[in-house]
Amino acid sequence: MAGSAYARLDFAPRARAVVDCGSYSKPDNGCTDERRDAVAAYTDALDWYLSGDDRYAVKAIEIMDAWSGTIRDHTNSNAPVQSGWAASIWVRPAELIRAGHDWPQAGRFAEMLRKVYLPKVVGGSQSNGNWELSMLEATVGIAVFTDGRATYDKAVSMYLDRVPAYIYLSSDGALPKVSARSNLRTPEQIIKYWQQQSTFVDGLAQETCRDFAHTGYGLSAIAHIAETSRIQHGDLYPQVADRLRAAFEFHAKYQLGEPLPENICHGHYERSLGPTTEVAYNALHNRLGLAMPETERLTAQLRPEGADMFSLWETLTHADNPH
Structure with missing residues (x-):
């Protein structure tokens, strides 16, 4: 650095x-x-x-x-x-x-x-999920710096609505969850929003079939907001841990070179996740004790994670950091 x-x-x-x-x-x-x-x-x-x-x-x-x-x-x-x-x-x-x-x-x-x-x-976005998650990360940070408790609480509420609508778990049912503020109503609309993907597996993200780069922006923002919440003594990790872990394990596996199954993104993907793993890996694996073997392999390969978009120097700040 x-x-x-x-x-x-x-x-x-x-x-x-x-x-x-x-x-x-x-x-x-x-x-x-x-x-x-x-x-x-x-x-x-x-x-x-x-x-x-x-x-x-x-x-x-x-x-x-x-x-x-x-x-x-x-x-x-x-x-x-x-x-x-x-x-x-x-x-x-x-x-x-x-x-x-x-x-x-x-x-x-x-x-x-x-x-x-x-x-x-502050109003969020109903564009691709990485937009709203990045905007929520900014809102949370601004609220903390300016002591805006009402703004912080609003952003946290929007975050807890958006994360389940960005990362799929099989417990959601046949289709992904939808944000309460979304105008998506039919299965066809949901599938179109998920980049025409109609088969859903644990850890798949709303932008996976677009590319891994934008997906990485979204996952990074999810981890950053949870990390800020922990510092502010209102830890959100327990509420997003299962989804965030599944998403990083899914994307790390394919970022490392595993071919995508034909029923996911038609077997094609842009392998461009970026240096986004340290914050989530440290929180979920090192602090919460969750197994993340694929993310561990990818993190070791990426170290030291440098500066890319808003994932910045995170090997320095978060690698193996129990605090």
């Missing part, structure tokens, strides 16, 4: 007033820059916290202040998920710095989260 470009002390933020993001970040008017800068701020905050080198705290503050003094809005079709991706990262360095370093503009940063990011994410 310390050797990455994100930790360079000459790193220059590229804050802008309006971040304009279309589908798949096309156009990319500040989308990549915003996520890059948030990752850099988090990297610097971690570097400061672990090394004690104050220069990294100063750099993290410089980046966060640049954005809190500049950004006013997110626009275009990807505005909700872009807001979710960025805010779910921003809150991490903000928490670390505020807890242990002087930061005169911390209040302005909180206002940025409330006024620019929260309105875009």
